[in-house]
Amino acid sequence: ILTKQWVTDLIHEFDSNKQESFNGFLTKFLPKKKHYCRTICNQERTYAAINIDSVGYENTYDLLFTLLGVRHSLVTSEHHRRIDQVRKSHAQRKKMTK
Numbered sequence: 146i147l148t149k150q151w152v153t154d155l156i157h158e159f160d161s162n163k164q165e166s167f168n169g170f171l172t173k174f175l176p177k178k179k180h181y182c183r184t185i186c187n188q189e190r191t192y193a194a195i196n197i198d199s200v201g202y203e204n205t206y207d208l209l210f211t212l213l214g215v216r217h218s219l220v221t222s223e224h225h226r227r228i229d230q231v232r233k234s235h236a237q238r239k240k241m242t243k
Contacts, residue, residue: 167198201229 174190196205202225210217 167194170194170198201225201232203229 171191171194174194175187193205203222206217206221206225
């Protein structure tokens with residue numbers, strides 16, 4: 146039976162799509178069928194996912210490679226730039242459909 150209280154509980158002012166999207170993105174770094182509970186990998190992978198979601202692949206890996214003293218090639222930089230471009234175009238398309 147559908148009650149007024151039940152419907153009121155379902156309606157809230159915040160959109161949860163961003164959180165659900167990030168949960169799906171995080172599973173790329175922390176697959177649900179792998180167990181990282183006894184290692185620091187869980188924390189590192191979570192931080193990497195948060196950083197990439199915040200500033201993008203290109204900026205994240207540029208900073209990471211610089212801090213580690215690793216030279217990244219033009220191919221790697223171009224790959225990260227393209228991934229960022231795809232993510233931006235998807236975000237813009239989602240905004241247009243609202």
